[in-house]
Amino acid sequence: MTQMRKLVNVADMKRDWWDDLYSRCRDIIARPGVYADSCRGKILASMFYEPSTRTNFSFQAAAQRLGAGVFGFSDPVGTSASKGETLADTIRMTAAYSSTIVIRSPQEGSATAAALYSEVPIINAGDGGHSHPTQTLTDLTTIAQKRGSIGNIRIGLCGDLKHGRTVHSLVEAMEMFPNISFYLISPHELRLPDYVLDRMKNVEQNFIESETLIDCIPELDILYMTRIQRERFKDAGEYRRLKDVYVLTKKMLDGAKKDMQIMHPLPRYGEIATDVDTDPRAAYFEQARYGMLIRMALLLEFMHLPREHPPITENDPDAAPGECVNPACITRSDTYLPRLVSRSGIDRCGYCDKKVSEMLL
Ligand code: NCD
Numbered sequence: 001m002t003q004m005r006k007l008v009n010v011a012d013m014k015r016d017w018w019d020d021l022y023s024r025c026r027d028i029i030a031r032p033g034v035y036a037d038s039c040r041g042k043i044l045a046s047m048f049y050e051p052s053t054r055t056n057f058s059f060q061a062a063a064q065r066l067g068a069g070v071f072g073f074s075d076p077v078g079t080s081a082s083k084g085e086t087l088a089d090t091i092r093m094t095a096a097y098s099s100t101i102v103i104r105s106p107q108e109g110s111a112t113a114a115a116l117y118s119e120v121p122i123i124n125a126g127d128g129g130h131s132h133p134t135q136t137l138t139d140l141t142t143i144a145q146k147r148g149s150i151g152n153i154r155i156g157l158c159g160d161l162k163h164g165r166t167v168h169s170l171v172e173a174m175e176m177f178p179n180i181s182f183y184l185i186s187p188h189e190l191r192l193p194d195y196v197l198d199r200m201k202n203v204e205q206n207f208i209e210s211e212t213l214i215d216c217i218p219e220l221d222i223l224y225m226t227r228i229q230r231e232r233f234k235d236a237g238e239y240r241r242l243k244d245v246y247v248l249t250k251k252m253l254d255g256a257k258k259d260m261q262i263m264h265p266l267p268r269y270g271e272i273a274t275d276v277d278t279d280p281r282a283a284y285f286e287q288a289r290y291g292m293l294i295r296m297a298l299l300l301e302f303m304h305l306p307r308e309h310p311p312i313t314e315n316d317p318d319a320a321p322g323e324c325v326n327p328a329c330i331t332r333s334d335t336y337l338p339r340l341v342s343r344s345g346i347d348r349c350g351y352c353d354k355k356v357s358e359m360l361l
């Protein structure tokens with residue numbers, strides 16, 4: 001397996017790494033007993049600065065099913081972060097006590113920042129509206145289990161494509177697989193961010209954009225529904241106007257392929273009516289279980305890696321010297337962070353991929 005010490009962005013994943021990880025996951029599914037003590041003596045640190053049910057629980061369950069211990073928090077109020085401690089210091093301490101750190105934060109780029117200061121592997125469990133690579137592992141596992149392989153599919157991504165970090169990561173991961181066509185279904189206001197669309201164009205991913213779900217349904221092999229992300233809207237009125245824009249009902253599946261799979265990272269908030277749950281095409285609850293199983297495969301790899309001093313990272317001379325325009329970016333609160341080059345372009349922030357301000361360029 002290609003050696004990897006962190007999973008903070010989908011760009012960290014390579015095709016051979018995925019293939020090895022998935023084959024380990026299949027073995028875990030087939031022979032769970034064999035793995036029951038495979039991480040005995042290891043400890044997972046679970047740092048959740050933002051609400052979570054599935055991601056948090058599935059990581060904890062994954063660690064425990066491998067025989068590892070877990071400590072952490074699901075609300076930062078009880079930690080030194082509430083006393084103003086920097087992320088860098090919190091990470092240094094947490095790494096000293098653990099074998100692997102899982103971090104979720106509303107601040108975009110926080111996992112990238114954490115990896116600069118950690119002696120142990122860092123896993124991004126969601127950084128604001130930016131990315132969510134382990135949900136992508138979950139999604140890929142579900143597609144592979146349901147269809148036998150991942151290539152040659154038409155996938156509809158529907159809902160809040162602007163703020164939906166799971167979608168941003170899934171689109172990027174699909175670059176690894178052949179013949180994928182995307183139907184990007186959202187209101188104009190909630191289209192994919194430009195850095196994601198630009199990357200899709202650069203790597204020649206096939207996509208069309210549409211505002212109408214029902215017209216796309218007959219074409220799709222996979223329909224990936226998402227929640228309108230209330231907590232990421234600046235304007236509550238705009239959220240109320242858009243929140244019920246798509247509601248998938250059983251009736252709407254009449255025109256769908258018989259083997260179409262309906263996926264959703266969950267939680268749902270009305271966008272999939274409960275009458276869809278009994279349809280054999282509804283895959284979203286199984287998807288959540290696959291999330292635990294693929295996270296077991298990931299922890300099994302990361303928890304056994306030797307501790308390593310993090311490299312001393314200084315400002316990258318090629319990075320844009322401006323200030324990130326994104327108020328949710330980790331660099332806005334943790335101003336000591338070095339400037340990094342973004343993989344989405346030289347005028348973008350190396351943490352959250354948003355533009356840096358022109359004034360300071
Ligand atoms: C998603 C997330 O947190 O980004 N949920 C998850 O991790 N399973 C999707 C969401 O919150 O809408």
